[in-house]
Amino acid sequence: MGVTIKDVAKKAGVSIATVSMVVNDKAGHITPKTKRKVLDAIKELDYRPNFTARSLVRKASNTIGLLVPDITNPYFAELAKSLETALNQAGYITFLCNTFEESEREKRYVNELISRAVDGLIICGLTSLETTIFASLKERRIPYLILDNRFSAENFSIHADDFAGGELAAKHLIENGHTKTLFVGSQNHYINIEQRYQGFKSIMDKHKLETNYLDTELTRVGGQKIAETVFKMDITAVFCSNDLIAIGLYDAAAKQKLTIPGDLSIIGYDNITFTSIVKPHLTTIQQPIHMLAEKACYHLLQMIHTPDYFFYKEILPVSLVSRDSVAAQ
């Protein structure tokens, strides 16, 4: 006989009712610690809950809602294109919504998408997890997953290994003799950007090196805005939390006749297409954009089609793409 809800309850040391509430996303009053125990037990035992009732009452529209912060950021453009392609191959049409990092707009779009009877939702770049969005989706039993920045134990999520990305950037700079560095993060608090910083800092700490920290918008303009401050700092290298910020620094450096990497070494994050177009070609951390999209599509469709499908997290590997924007000291 397969693993039952009883086995999960026993393994986690909780009641069957508690497991049931976690599985059915009705665990509002259950502590995060208990939820984690249940989710760990589910994973360890490979328990597959039975969601048959959900599939019986559902009528398919073959549409998926996709929320991204801003499609003009090439990272989200590439991600959206890969998602759309994968979903389309599976017979789905995608509704794309730009949220511009505005929580009211996020809520409005989710409600709109619900009323248009989407079969599922992929949510990228959410401003906060404290929204009523999840409650509405759970209430209506619409499968959804968080892609990219707002991963959490409570929601099904897929993201790249941001901590490892930060570590890779720090190691590369240290190998090239940089001891005076700066991390540029986001002015909005995002878990993935924070993880990049923590990974970067952990390596710097190991080498007993201090690193500076600055926040800005995750845009090219964001890079341009902080350039003056950056250029005045006593540093030899900057690790930007995305490629657009790095490109903004390139713009400002060119105006001031500063050379990259002669005057300042720069590492970006994402590996968008522009990184191999700008001069010098930008060294960056590659996010597996295509793989992120494939996995998101796979898991969401499993949730939609397989009544007893259950997963809660997937973390994909990143890699360093070494180009011409980091000089040896």
Ligand code: RIB
């Ligand atoms: O460029 C946008 C950045 O924010 C990416 O690094 C992505 O991970 C997102 O969260």
